[in-house]
Amino acid sequence: MDLPKTLENAVSQLKRLPGVGERSALRLSLSILNWDDENIRNLSSGIENLLNIKKCESCNSLADDVLCELCKDPRRNESQMMCVVESMSDLLAIENSGEFSGSYFVLGGVLNPLKGIGPDQLGVSKLCKKVVDGNTETVVLAINPSIEGDATCSYINEVLPEAIKVDRIGFGVPIGGSLEYLDSLTISQALKNRKSL
Amino acid sequence: MDLPKTLENAVSQLKRLPGVGERSALRLSLSILNWDDENIRNLSSGIENLLNIKKCESCNSLADDVLCELCKDPRRNESQMMCVVESMSDLLAIENSGEFSGSYFVLGGVLNPLKGIGPDQLGVSKLCKKVVDGNTETVVLAINPSIEGDATCSYINEVLPEAIKVDRIGFGVPIGGSLEYLDSLTISQALKNRKSL
Numbered sequence: 001m002d003l004p005k006t007l008e009n010a011v012s013q014l015k016r017l018p019g020v021g022e023r024s025a026l027r028l029s030l031s032i033l034n035w036d037d038e039n040i041r042n043l044s045s046g047i048e049n050l051l052n053i054k055k056c057e058s059c060n061s062l063a064d065d066v067l068c069e070l071c072k073d074p075r076r077n078e079s080q081m082m083c084v085v086e087s088m089s090d091l092l093a094i095e096n097s098g099e100f101s102g103s104y105f106v107l108g109g110v111l112n113p114l115k116g117i118g119p120d121q122l123g124v125s126k127l128c129k130k131v132v133d134g135n136t137e138t139v140v141l142a143i144n145p146s147i148e149g150d151a152t153c154s155y156i157n158e159v160l161p162e163a164i165k166v167d168r169i170g171f172g173v174p175i176g177g178s179l180e181y182l183d184s185l186t187i188s189q190a191l192k193n194r195k196s197l
Numbered sequence: 198m199d200l201p202k203t204l205e206n207a208v209s210q211l212k213r214l215p216g217v218g219e220r221s222a223l224r225l226s227l228s229i230l231n232w233d234d235e236n237i238r239n240l241s242s243g244i245e246n247l248l249n250i251k252k253c254e255s256c257n258s259l260a261d262d263v264l265c266e267l268c269k270d271p272r273r274n275e276s277q278m279m280c281v282v283e284s285m286s287d288l289l290a291i292e293n294s295g296e297f298s299g300s301y302f303v304l305g306g307v308l309n310p311l312k313g314i315g316p317d318q319l320g321v322s323k324l325c326k327k328v329v330d331g332n333t334e335t336v337v338l339a340i341n342p343s344i345e346g347d348a349t350c351s352y353i354n355e356v357l358p359e360a361i362k363v364d365r366i367g368f369g370v371p372i373g374g375s376l377e378y379l380d381s382l383t384i385s386q387a388l389k390n391r392k393s394l
Contacts, residue, residue, distance in 0.1 A: 004261045006250045013243035016236065018228050030217050030286050034261070039213065040248055046210035048241035050230055053203045062230070064201045070379040089227050095198040115309075162325055 009035075058130065060106040060123055062088050070104060077103050080137040084127065084156065086110055086144060094142055102140075105130060110148040111155060119155065128159055142169040204230075255327065256304040257320055259285050267301060274300050277334040281324065281353065283307055283341060291339055299337075302327060305343040308352060316352065327354055339366040342386075 056068035081102030253265035276297030371389035
């Protein structure tokens with residue numbers, strides 16, 4: 001049986017969400033159909049309004065305004081530390097840990113010549129300018145471990161002025177993780193990163 | 198950290214979808230943000246257009262038009278059988294089995310006096326009229342087993358004219374199911390519904 005076209009269209013749109021297949025998209029559509037008109041409109045406009053979201057001019061993270069909340073906050077630069085992340089979700093993960101009180105810079109990806117992502121796409125020169133202008137003392141590269149991630153870290157370390165301390169976030173056994181189930185690369189990193197007690 | 202308001206709003210809207218929590222809603226929103234403007238607009242309007250979907254005047258299922266595709270199809274009434282279901286998703290499940298070629302009637306729920314759902318809310322008189330007008334010989338109640346579902350079946354059986362054969366869909370062991378893991382109610386039904394070979 002063919003679904004009504006309106007429903008079919010909603011299904012094919014929802015299907016493009018990550019982790020949503022044909023069946024879940026249909027389930028979502030049928031459940032939305034049970035909502036009040038007001039709620040359906042709110043969901044639709046909530047999604048459409050995402051078009052209005054801006055990139056913070058200073059750190060490239062997402063913002064309602066020219067600057068994001070963190071760049072507007074004067075208390076966030078006291079530590080003279082800047083954390084460089086790949087994406088907004090990585091930034092949020094670090095913020096949620098509550099362990100970092102410096103500023104951020106969002107690259108929006110990692111160097112990947114095959115996909116045409118070079119230093120310009122990541123805004124590396126903007127990063128360098130922000131580091132120098134902000135008198136940043138330490139840059140923490142919180143970039144996920146991968147071949148491209150490692151290359152990106154090396155590249156940023158190269159182009160930043162020598163006087164600036166560049167650290168990479170520590171690798172090792174995750175809390176709650178079990179040695180038994182960890183891959184050997186993580187274990188070898190954890191052995192290298194051992195700390196005297 | 199507070200999310201940008203636009204993002205926060207999208208998250209709180211998406212969170213209302215079934216099976217989507219705070220974290221998944223954020224993941225969905227961030228992934229939508231990586232889409233083309235065109236695709237974001239399509240998703241938003243796809244959802245908003247669900248407001249335009251109609252109830253088929255004949256069978257109460259969803260339709261683009263006054264009548265749904267199945268009620269428009271002259272071949273679908275030949276068997277003089279009508280299947281009564283609770284919801285559009287149940288209708289689709291039966292259609293997908295390819296085993297039923299009659300017409301449908303969607304109740305939109307089951308009798309539930311505590312929630313104020315009586316025969317009027319389910320359109321039982323409309324169902325009776327459709328059965329009589331369409332010279333339906335057999336009504337198959339494909340209503341899920343539950344106290345309310347059972348009551349709804351009894352009620353419909355009472356109000357339909359005596360001449361009409363009223364069946365309820367068969368209960369038993371699902372194909373691919375294992376006796377070991379089935380609840381005792383299902384097993385007792387399966388024993389009652391045994392068939393001689």
